[in-house]
Amino acid sequence: MAQWLLNRLFDAKDQPKPRFAFQGTVNWMRALSILVENGSFEDEKIKNHYKAVSRRKPNPEADTLVFENMMMAFHNQASLVRLTEDATHPYDVCRSAIISWYYGTYFTCSAMIAAASGSKQETHAHTAKVWQSDIVDQGLLMKPFSLSLSSLVEKVIEAEISTYLGSNKQDLNTYAGSDDEAWGAVVSYLKGTWDYEKWRVEERIKTSREFKALGVDSFRTKKARELRDEQLEKKGVNYLIQAFRYRGKANYRDSVFLSYGDDNSEKIKTFVQDLEKVSRAFQRMAACYLSRRVEKGAWSEFIADLQANSRLSLDPKYLEM
Structure with missing residues (x-):
């Protein structure tokens, strides 16, 4: 059957071709997933990367900002986990999964900034700029998240x-x-x-x-x-700027490629799983850094509090370091 909606979009605007938009979206996340699952993100390697990080002087206000942002990242991770469980209709959830992935990433970055300098940003663009100076330029990321x-x-x-x-x-x-x-x-x-x-x-x-x-x-x-x-x-x-572009492509600019046309159900199923794996690795990497920056013992208290009081079904143990 002729693709009526796509033809209208091509007539009305500069519409990306679905095949290339699909490749860019799915292939990037597949690549990231491979690189975080090849052994590079084993616990000892993460800990070794952050072994030289020193604890800062007590700063309760900045620490609270760390925990607030990581609670939000944790919530988005819980959403991703549930979305991966709907294997019968992965197309239905893939766009929502990208949004959960993005905000899990964004809030994690904000937590790392709070742990590094205690600063708080008002826009996504400013967050990406400060993340570059506070985190990326200081060598506080592991590959592939460190690419900039x-x-x-x-x-x-x-x-x-x-x-x-x-x-x-x-x-x-x-x-x-x-x-x-x-x-x-x-x-x-x-x-x-x-x-x-x-x-x-x-x-x-x-x-x-x-x-x-x-x-x-x-x-x-x-x-x-x-x-x-x-x-x-x-x-x-940097990685956060790439994530912001990624969210925009899925949510605004490339309107049809994730739910229309050719049937790529198996790749979409893997794609949603990849989003969860990449987000989990990114958050766990960040957790190691955060646990070494906040007041001694506070990270363990944060995890224990989530286990006792979070109404989410996800176990926060993946954030223990």
Whole structure:
């Protein structure tokens, strides 16, 4: 049968082709899942990564912010666990699962920031910026969550992407089945997010008074490139920025690809499971850092309190470190 809705969308707007939107969404999470399940996130390896983290001076207010954010992350993880259990109709829950995954990630990042500097952000964009300086730049993440780009300037990111890839020729078009394919896919998604973020900055610059004063319509001239690159130097890409883009793709820009057209039920079932596995690994990694930053004994009290008073069905033991 002709795809009536999709044809209308193509006629009305710049609609991404469902096949490529589907590949980008499912293949990235498959790659992340492979990389967190290959032994790299065993307890001893996580603990070894954070063994040099020192406990900060008592800061009850910041600690409370840590626990509040991790309670929210825990709740979203509980939602993901339940969503993975509906194996009969995975399409029905996959978009909701992405939202739970994103907010589990976001609140975990906010908790890590609170543990690092005690700061609290009002927007998602500001949270990603502070997370870069407080967490990413301090080497407080494990691969693949540590991948980031220091700029949006093309010559800078080309060098950084090349360093990440080495001789790896894999990309996001492959549904990963090995560590090598998974690594190529996550670097490919990182580069794709750079391309998207660069486009966003360029579109914003084109509406600025400074750009209009140049009397041009592109960045081919030297002055236009200098104006653009000055802004691109101030931006970068990290895991939280990728997550924010990911949520937007699923929720807004690519409206039909997760529930319409070709039947990919088995991949969607695996996809929902991958979301839960990646979120769990990210939260457990963060929990190790958090437990070493909050007041001594407080993390154990937090876990015990969840076990006694949480009305969620998920056991918080996965957050014990």
